Amino acid sequence: MKEVTIYKNKKVLVLGLALSGVNAAKLLHSLGALVTVNDYKSFEENPEAQELLEDGIRVVTGGHPVELLDEDFEFVVKNPGIMYHNPIVVKAIEKKIPVITEVQLAYEVAESPIIGITGTNGKTTTTTMITELLNTDRRSGKAYAAGNIGTPASLVASQASSNDDIVMELSSFQLMGTTSFRPHIAVITNIFSAHLDYHGTREEYVAAKMRITENQTEEDYLIVNWDLPELREWSKKSKATIIPFSRKQKIEDGAYVKDGDIYFAETRIMNRQDILVPGDHNLENALAAICVAKLYGKTSSAIQKTFTGFAGVKHRTQYVRSYRERKFYNDSKATNTLATINALKGFDAPVILLAGGLDRGNDFDDLVPYMKYVKALIVFGETAAKVADAGRKADVKSIVTVQNVEAAVPVSYELSEKGDIILLSPACASWDQYRSFEVRGDAFIGAIEKTIQKLEEED
Template sequence: MRLVILGGGESGIGTAILGKKKGYDVFVSDFGKIKENYKEVLIINEIAWEEEKHTEDLILNADLVMKSPGIPEKSPIVKKLIEKGIPVLSEIEFAAPYTNATIIGITGSNGKTTTTMLAYHLLKSAGLNVGLGGNIGKSFAWQVADNDYESYVLELSSFQLDGIVNFKPHIAIITNISPDHLDRYDYKYENYIDSKFRITMNQTEDDYLIYDADDEAIAEWFKTHTTKAKLIPFSLTKTFSEGAYIKNNKMEISINQEEFTMDTEHIALEGKHNMKNAMAATSVAKLMQIRKSTIRESLSNFQGVEHRLEKVLKIQNVQYINDSKATNVNATFFALDSMNTPTVWIVGGVDKGNDYNELMSLVREKVKAIICLGVDNKKIIDAFGNVVDMMVEVDNMNDAVRMAQRLTEKGDTVLLSPACASFDLFENYEDRGNQFKQAVKNL
C-alpha cells in the first residue's frame, strides 16, 4: 500500500512515522521547504521525501493520501487526486483506527486551545495516562506511533475535520462558531458551520456532544440537523437539568445524575468566555469520572495559554496584555469585553473578511487609542476613525509598543489583540506575540 503525504510539517511527519510503522510504502511531498529537524527524522526513518515541488508521477500512484490541513481542497494536485478517486484523508482520520484510546475532540472558532489545554490539565492532574495533540503540540499520528496513551485530548480545526470519514470522538466539544477562514469555504458561513459539526457526524448514542447553548450558529444548526450523541449544553444565561451553567456566581454542572458546583471566583481563568471554556472542560472531567476535589484544585491552579490574554508586565502602573492568538473579530470581542480600564488597542494584520461593527460598542466604551499594526489598515481606519480620539499606523512591533507607552497614563492597559492573521509582518501569531513581549521588556 502506497501512502503519499502532502505537507512535511508536524502532522505530515507524524503520519509518515505511523505509516512506516504500519507497513506502508511512504512518500512525503512538500511544495515548500521542509524544516531541517523534520528532514532528519525522515532520513533516520528511511522515508522518501521531496521539497519545493509535487512530482505528479510519485503522487498520483498513491493508494491513500494524507494532506496537511493547511493545503486547500482547491490546490491542483489535490483536485487531480480526487478526480482519480484516490482517498484524501486528514492525519486524524488516518491515525484514529490505530488506537483504542478514548478520544476527546474539541473544535470551535475561539476558545478551543484554552478548552483543550484545560481539559488535558484536568485529566493529567487526576493521574490519567493522557496525550495532547491535534492542532497543538506533537502530532496525534506521531503519538499513536510512539506512545500508548489511554486517552487523547485533541484540538481539531475545521480543516482537519474536512478530511474525516469514519473518525468519531467519544466526547466532542464545539466551543462556539463565528465567521472565520471563510476564504476556504467559498465565503459561505453555512459551509464553515457544517464543517465544524462534522465532529459529531459519526457519534452514536454512547457518545457525548458538549456545546455552547448561547451560540446562534449552533442553535440554527440544531433546528435542521440532529446528532445521535447525548447532548450536554453549557450557558451563561440558561439553566439545565442536564448540562452546565453559571448561577449566582457558581458554576453548576449536572451530568448523569451527578452534580458538581464551584464558586467562579476560585477559577483561575478570568472573563465570561473563560467561564464557558471552564464549563466545557469540566464537563469532560465529569464524564471521565474525575473526583470533584481534583477538578476544583485543577481549575484553581490552571495557568492559561500563551498568547491568549497573557499578562506580560506592568510598567509604570500600565498593564501590557498579549492576546496575539486573537486572529478574528470574535476573539478580540472577548478580549475587549474583559478590559476594565482605559485601553490602548493594537490591532491589524491580514483580514479574513472581518466585520468590525461587532466591536463598535466595546471600542466606544473602553478604547482610548488605536494603533494599527498591518500592511493595509484601511478597513480598521474606516471603521473606528471617528470613534476614538487617537489613531496611529505603524509597521513593526517595536514602534507599536513604544507608541502605546506614549499614549498611556497610570491605570491604563495596552492590549495586543489583532483580530487578524499575522502573515503580513510576522511568521505566525506566536512570532507576533513573542515580538510584543520582547518589545515590552525592552521599554
C-alpha cells in the first residue's frame, strides 16, 4: 500500500456502510483520518457500526442528519447507492466538500496496476474472464477481482503488492465519485439505457461511465466495443490509446471474429466455439478480455487454455456439466425477460427451458419470438400459468407444471434427448420460493447431481 498523507488528521465523513463503507472507514482510520461513520440503520440492528465503534471509530446511526456537516468535515466518502439528491449529499456539495466513493480511495493507496471495467451489461463476466486470463501461466504475483463484483476495492488495494494486478468492476454510481482515478487499462463493454432514476438522463449516465477514461493519458489504454457507434464517438474524447473489439467487423489493432475464429490484429487466437459460455453478449465479453490479455503479452495458447476451462460466472448462463450428451446451464440470475432472451439467443440447439418465479404483474410475451428452439417448457412458482401461456403462444410442444426447481430437473431429463440443452433461466425473481437467485441456482445444481446419481443407480 502506498503511503498516503492527505487524510492524516483530517475530518472525514463516511456516509453509508455495507462492505465498501466498512472498509473505507477502516482504511481511512489506518491513514490517520478522524473518521465519523453515518449509517441509516439503527445501532442495535447494525453489526457493522458496532464493529467500527469497537475499533475506535465514531459512529452516528439511525438516519442521515444534515447537521452533521456543521462539523467542518474536509471529505465525504459516499456509499455508491446513496443518491446525489440526498439532503446530506446536497449540502456537502453546496459547502464544496469533496464527495468521493471508495474506489477513489482504493486508487490513491494502490501499488498495483488497475484494470477498470464498466458498461451496462457484462461487467462481472468480463472482470472474471480478465482475472482468470491474467492468472493463467502467471509467474509472479496475482490478479485480484475487486469492486462492484463483491470484494471492496479499498480492501484489495490496501493488501495487493506492485507484483499484483487489480481487476476492478466499476458501476456508474462508483465512477461518479472519482476525481483522480486513472486505470492503466479501461474497458467499456457496452452502453444501453439504465439507472435513469439515479442519473436523470441517458447523457448523464453515459458521462458517468466515461469517467473511467477521464484521467487516462496516451500511456494508458481504453478498450471499447466498436460495434456501438455511440461509444466510438465518446471514445474520441479520451486521451488513451484506443483498442477496439468487434464481433461484426475486422479490426486492425484489436480483437474480432472472422470465419468463426477469434483474432487479435492479424493473430488467430482460437475458434469461437472454444468459449463455453453461450451468446453473442458473452462473445463480446471474451473479445474485451482478450484485448487485455494481449496487452499483457499472453500467448494465444494461454488464452485458449483459459477459455476452454471457463464455465462462466456462477448463476449467469453458467455451464454446469454434461451428462449423456445433454448440457446443463444455470442462468438463475435471469430475473427478468430480457435476461432470459439473452440466454435463449445463445443457443442454436433444442432447449428444455425451466422458468417461473415471483409474480410482479407482467406477462411473458416478450419471450415468444425467442422460443423457436424451445422443445419443452417446465414452469413453476407464482408465474407458472403466465409463462406456460407464453409457451403456448410460441407453439412449444411440451409444457409441464411442477412445484419448484428441484422437481423440474428430473422432468427435464425425462423430456430430453442427446444434443439437448437443459437451461434454468427463470425470467423472474426467486422470492416466492427461494431467498435469492443464488439459492435457486444452487438448488438447480444440487438437483442435477441428485438426478444423475439416481439414473446411475438405476443402470
